[in-house]
Amino acid sequence: MKLELHRLKVNGLKLGEKTGFENGILTVNKAEILALISEDPLLGKNIDVDIAMPGESTRIMPVKDVIEPRWKISGKGQVFPGMISDVETVGEGQTLVLSGCAVLTTGKLVRFQEGIIDMSGPGADYTPYSKTCNVVLVLEPSDPNMDKHDYEKACRLAGLKTAAYLAKSCAGCAADSVEVYERPTIREAMNEFPGLPKVGYIYMLQTQGLLHDTYLYGVDVKRILPTLVSPLEVMDGAIVSGNCVSACDKNSTYSHLNNPVIADMLKRHGKDFNFVAVIVTNENVTLADKRRSSSYAAKLAAMLGLDGVVITEEGFGNPDADLIMNCRKCEQLGIKTALLTDEYAGQDGASQSLADSCPEGNACVTAGNANEVIHLPAMSKVIGYAEEANVIAGGWQGSLAEDGSITVELQAITGATSELGYTKLGAYTL
Amino acid sequence: MAYRIVHYINQFYAGIGGEEKADYQPEIREGVVGPGMALKAAFKGEAEIVATVICGDSYFASNMDEASAKILGMMKEYKPDAFIAGPAFNAGRYGTACGAMCDAVSKAFGIPVISGMYPENPGVEMYRKSAWIIETPDSAAGMRKAVPAMAKLALKLLKGESVGKPSEEGYIERGIRKNMFYEKLAAERCVDMFTAKIKGEPFETEYVMPVFDRVDPQPAVKDIKHAVIALVTSGGICPKGNPDHIEASSASKFGEYDITGVNDLTSEKYCTAHGGYDATYADQDADRVLPVDVMRDLEREGAIGKLHNKFYTTVGNGTAVANAKKFGAEIANRLVADGVTAVILTST
Numbered sequence: 027m028k029l030e031l032h033r034l035k036v037n038g039l040k041l042g043e044k045t046g047f048e049n050g051i052l053t054v055n056k057a058e059i060l061a062l063i064s065e066d067p068l069l070g071k072n073i074d075v076d077i078a079m080p081g082e083s084t085r086i087m088p089v090k091d092v093i094e095p096r097w098k099i100s101g102k103g104q105v106f107p108g109m110i111s112d113v114e115t116v117g118e119g120q121t122l123v124l125s126g127c128a129v130l131t132t133g134k135l136v137r138f139q140e141g142i143i144d145m146s147g148p149g150a151d152y153t154p155y156s157k158t159c160n161v162v163l164v165l166e167p168s169d170p171n172m173d174k175h176d177y178e179k180a181c182r183l184a185g186l187k188t189a190a191y192l193a194k195s196c197a198g199c200a201a202d203s204v205e206v207y208e209r210p211t212i213r214e215a216m217n218e219f220p221g222l223p224k225v226g227y228i229y230m231l232q233t234q235g236l237l238h239d240t241y242l243y244g245v246d247v248k249r250i251l252p253t254l255v256s257p258l259e260v261m262d263g264a265i266v267s268g269n270c271v272s273a274c275d276k277n278s279t280y281s282h283l284n285n286p287v288i289a290d291m292l293k294r295h296g297k298d299f300n301f302v303a304v305i306v307t308n309e310n311v312t313l314a315d316k317r318r319s320s321s322y323a324a325k326l327a328a329m330l331g332l333d334g335v336v337i338t339e340e341g342f343g344n345p346d347a348d349l350i351m352n353c354r355k356c357e358q359l360g361i362k363t364a365l366l367t368d369e370y371a372g373q374d375g376a377s378q379s380l381a382d383s384c385p386e387g388n389a390c391v392t393a394g395n396a397n398e399v400i401h402l403p404a405m406s407k408v409i410g411y412a413e414e415a416n417v418i419a420g421g422w423q424g425s426l427a428e429d430g431s432i433t434v435e436l437q438a439i440t441g442a443t444s445e446l447g448y449t450k451l452g453a454y455t456l
Numbered sequence: 457m458a459y460r461i462v463h464y465i466n467q468f469y470a471g472i473g474g475e476e477k478a479d480y481q482p483e484i485r486e487g488v489v490g491p492g493m494a495l496k497a498a499f500k501g502e503a504e505i506v507a508t509v510i511c512g513d514s515y516f517a518s519n520m521d522e523a524s525a526k527i528l529g530m531m532k533e534y535k536p537d538a539f540i541a542g543p544a545f546n547a548g549r550y551g552t553a554c555g556a557m558c559d560a561v562s563k564a565f566g567i568p569v570i571s572g573m574y575p576e577n578p579g580v581e582m583y584r585k586s587a588w589i590i591e592t593p594d595s596a597a598g599m600r601k602a603v604p605a606m607a608k609l610a611l612k613l614l615k616g617e618s619v620g621k622p623s624e625e626g627y628i629e630r631g632i633r634k635n636m637f638y639e640k641l642a643a644e645r646c647v648d649m650f651t652a653k654i655k656g657e658p659f660e661t662e663y664v665m666p667v668f669d670r671v672d673p674q675p676a677v678k679d680i681k682h683a684v685i686a687l688v689t690s691g692g693i694c695p696k697g698n699p700d701h702i703e704a705s706s707a708s709k710f711g712e713y714d715i716t717g718v719n720d721l722t723s724e725k726y727c728t729a730h731g732g733y734d735a736t737y738a739d740q741d742a743d744r745v746l747p748v749d750v751m752r753d754l755e756r757e758g759a760i761g762k763l764h765n766k767f768y769t770t771v772g773n774g775t776a777v778a779n780a781k782k783f784g785a786e787i788a789n790r791l792v793a794d795g796v797t798a799v800i801l802t803s804t
Contacts, residue, residue, distance in 0.1 A: 115733075137731070139731055139732075173736075223654045234732075234734070235733055235734025271732075272731070289644045294651065333654055336646060338646075363653075365502070366642060367663075369633055369634075372779065373706070375633035375634055376585050376778060377777040377779075380663075389661055390664075391645045391649055391662045392663045395634075396774065397774065418704065418707055418731070419705035419731040420706065422701065422708065435774075447641050448646070449641065449642060450638050450640065450642065452636060452637075452638045452642055452662055453513075453636065454633070454634060455622070455634075456622070456633075
């Protein structure tokens with residue numbers, strides 16, 4: 027299996043006549059995007075497209091998802107399969123990537139778990155999406171009393187369609203760089219690098235319900251048994267986020283496409299270990315589901331003869347139980363684990379950071395304490411609705427001050443404590 | 457100008473006497489007394505001990521609230537920038553007094569508080585979250601090692617400089633998690649640690665797995681037909697509009713709501729404040745989380761004594777254990793005071 031990522035490096039963004047890419051600048055025709063997304067009868071009339079650049083005094087909120095524009099220029103299938111494309115498998119051929127660019131969905135709140143992205147100031151240090159050139163969709167439901175599941179889906183599809191459309195519009199441009207990824211079959215992998223440990227990655231996906239769902243080839247992951255996926259399929263958008271757990275530790279579609287754990291494991295493949303497989307699993311709410319999925323994921327790792335697995339969590343609290351079950355069951359089968367999570371240690375950092383634990387979890391990296399409080403000074407421009415600061419997870423009544431500044435826990439900042447490890451934040455014990 | 461320090465010592469280090477003088481009542485003296493001399497030297501003029509509080513260990517232990525209130529009152533006029541207590545080495549009552557005073561001063565004045573103790577001093581376990589406690593040897597022979605470390609940490613805190621890890625600064629781990637930006641992405645740090653673990657090389661976890669309190673389930677209610685049963689939930693059910701603004705995550709409060717005469721939680725009047733689950737079904741019918749309707753049926757059928765006329769609610773999502781514990785204790789007290797004999801706890 028071979029995939030080439032053809033990267034166009036987006037350094038600038040402007041609204042203009044014709045959507046396309048030239049000299050590092052992505053031009054976006056607003057009317058085209060509006061026409062594309064307003065096809066959906068679930069979205070209202072009052073929708074907008076805006077842009078936000080790194081360093082600007084701009085705040086975007088409440089943010090639902092972040093998506094990197096990609097489009098397959100050759101090979102079977104198309105990006106975001108089962109969502110906006112056919113269900114054909116992806117991960118082969120050539121995929122165009124608008125690097126440094128992101129599509130953000132914002133607008134009327136679906137539910138409390140949506141986030142803030144500041145393009146400058148102290149908040150910008152905490153979110154990876156302050157460094158991207160952002161095309162922002164401001165959305166609303168066509169009926170204010172619409173079922174929230176429907177509105178969430180409409181927002182999700184608008185973002186994916188826009189991301190694919192932007193990349194598609196640049197399909198004729200020559201790439202600034204090309205990365206080539208080649209993955210062996212399992213049979214080949216078993217014979218590669220004798221002497222190196224065989225390892226895998228247990229990729230936990232958030233599946234607790236509305237705004238807590240993730241999709242694999244369009245299938246709601248809460249309905250799957252753990253299964254195998256190629257890193258190359260992930261790069262083509264096989265995994266799509268439909269959730270905000272809390273904004274800080276939602277794994278955005280952007281961070282799935284650029285999964286840094288996969289990137290780092292591919293880098294070390296053949297040197298420190300033989301990276302054989304990625305196992306995706308879910309985080310359902312019932313105990314039976316948790317037990318079934320963790321046993322099944324550990325069993326897959328054992329069937330493949332893995333010596334160790336990296337396990338990443340998505341979310342906190344309830345899914346801590348899934349993380350710990352995955353860890354304990356793998357370790358009991360002789361498969362060594364390292365865990366990637368984040369912490370809810372209270373605003374003072376003095377409470378227990380996780381809701382579950384096991385002695386086997388002795389190699390644990392965290393992306394920081396999401397309860398820590400941050401003050402975000404007022405910005406000259408707000409795209410979306412600043413008043414939602416008072417109700418989103420991580421905020422409280424009074425989070426938005428009269429001067430436009432916002433005081434919230436880090437959990438309200440999109441991607442701040444990414445459990446795919448997409449930030450440099452961490453914590454230590456005083 | 458030098459920073460202003462108030463120093464706390466016991467009767468022994470003040471040269472007043474040993475055990476026979478341990479009931480010595482608190483007093484404050486201007487300037488340096490006893491081990492304050494060594495502290496003063498270590499500050500090299502950057503900070504000044506403006507006053508020294510002296511209190512007998514037994515007196516403090518037997519009159520904790522009164523003694524600390526009195527000492528806080530005495531200290532006020534000296535306008536301290538920081539408070540240093542001890543070092544207490546392995547002296548148990550002295551360590552406890554140092555810790556308690558650090559805690560009280562920190563709460564009253566919001567200034568840095570520093571002590572020094574041997575790790576096994578009972579004051580450490582009780583107050584390590586409230587104070588910076590420099591690790592010392594077990595006896596006063598370690599004074600020369602303890603004092604410079606205490607002074608150095610005090611100056612750092614006074615200057616607002618960031619404090620390093622316990623091993624770097626010499627204090628006893630407080631168990632407080634603090635964020636920092638690392639050199640590498642969390643993903644790379646995790647794969648690094650993973651690689652070390654599978655190769656059998658040494659590695660240091662970034663977070664030591666927590667230990668939890670375990671609560672044994674209560675025995676079954678003996679006389680359910682006469683039980684007064686309350687409903688308590690962490691599922692966020694509240695009157696529509698969330699009048700007390702209970703947070704969607706990391707709750708700072710709980711709500712108490714009267715349900716006298718309420719037989720059913722309808723979507724017109726109730727909803728959830730919770731931001732951690734699919735609230736659609738709770739908003740449609742809050743009885744799904746807080747089963748008032750079923751409890752009223754049982755009440756009518758005589759299967760239970762009665763349903764308590766108030767319910768208690770908070771949001772469990774991302775809420776710190778310390779807050780949850782505080783809410784639990786307060787709710788339990790109110791239930792007991794109201795004569796409730798059994799509780800149904802629902803979560804989501």
